Amino acid sequence: AQRVTQPEKLLSVFKGAPVELKCNYSYSGSPELFWYVQYSRQRLQLLLRHISRESIKGFTADLNKGETSFHLKKPFAQEEDSAMYYCALSRDSSASKIIFGSGTRLSIRP
Amino acid sequence: IAGITQAPTSQILAAGRRMTLRCTQDMRHNAMYWYRQDLGLGLRLIHYSNTAGTTGKGEVPDGYSVSRANTDDFPLTLASAVPSQTSVYFCASSEGLAGPGTGELFFGEGSRLTVL
Numbered sequence: 689a690q691r692v693t694q695p696e697k698l699l700s701v702f703k704g705a706p707v708e709l710k711c712n713y714s715y716s717g718s719p720e721l722f723w724y725v726q727y728s729r730q731r732l733q734l735l736l737r738h739i740s741r742e743s744i745k746g747f748t749a750d751l752n753k754g755e756t757s758f759h760l761k762k763p764f765a766q767e768e769d770s771a772m773y774y775c776a777l778s779r780d781s782s783a784s785k786i787i788f789g790s791g792t793r794l795s796i797r798p
Numbered sequence: 799i800a801g802i803t804q805a806p807t808s809q810i811l812a813a814g815r816r817m818t819l820r821c822t823q824d825m826r827h828n829a830m831y832w833y834r835q836d837l838g839l840g841l842r843l844i845h846y847s848n849t850a851g852t853t854g855k856g857e858v859p860d861g862y863s864v865s866r867a868n869t870d871d872f873p874l875t876l877a878s879a880v881p882s883q884t885s886v887y888f889c890a891s892s893e894g895l896a897g898p899g900t901g902e903l904f905f906g907e908g909s910r911l912t913v914l
Contacts, residue, residue: 694840697838722902724903731802731905731906731907731908732841732888732890732903732905733904733905734902734903737902774840774841786831786843786903787843787857788833788840788841788842789840790838790839790840791840791841
């Protein structure tokens with residue numbers, strides 16, 4: 689069965705420290721992976737997707753098929769990064785089959 | 799630009815009552831979705847619609863129904879609400895049906911539903 693696992697419910701780091709939000713998936717096909725973010729009092733929105741290979745707000749994520757992981761990283765955390773982060777998997781490149789992980793709340797301490 | 803509009807933003811209702819959550823999009827997106835967000839469980843897909851006139855079941859469809867009479871509207875109905883349906887409900891839409899890069903979802907602000 690397809691599954692997205694985010695092992696940390698809460699991650700708290702100091703401002704300026706590196707951040708890594710973990711995401712592992714199980715899927716037998718070729719998945720498309722995403723990170724979505726929900727800032728306080730804002731809508732859930734796309735942060736980045738693996739096919740774009742881009743850095744958004746200093747965040748990057750590399751798809752590691754060997755480890756079936758798609759961890760989200762940022763070298764230096766900022767206070768405005770505090771938010772809820774969801775890893776998501778799209779099966780067969782179809783938007784109707786997007787599965788979300790349980791989410792990680794990132795808290796950046798000043 | 800409104801994007802996705804959901805109503806109501808919050809509602810308390812008694813168990814056994816019927817409730818419809820409304821969702822409207824102005825982006826002319828083909829696909830629309832309903833998710834529920836629960837602490838520790840993340841977002842779970844209830845129902846989806848790939849195009850007007852068609853609907854499909856997600857991960858947790860029981861107790862919910864949807865319709866897609868036109869491109870813009872995708873209401874979610876709870877025929878007889880139960881306390882386990884207390885949740886935050888998110889409506890979303892996406893442009894395409896398949897192919898790389900079509901997987902981006904655009905979300906509404908959510909509807910907080912409490913069933914007593």
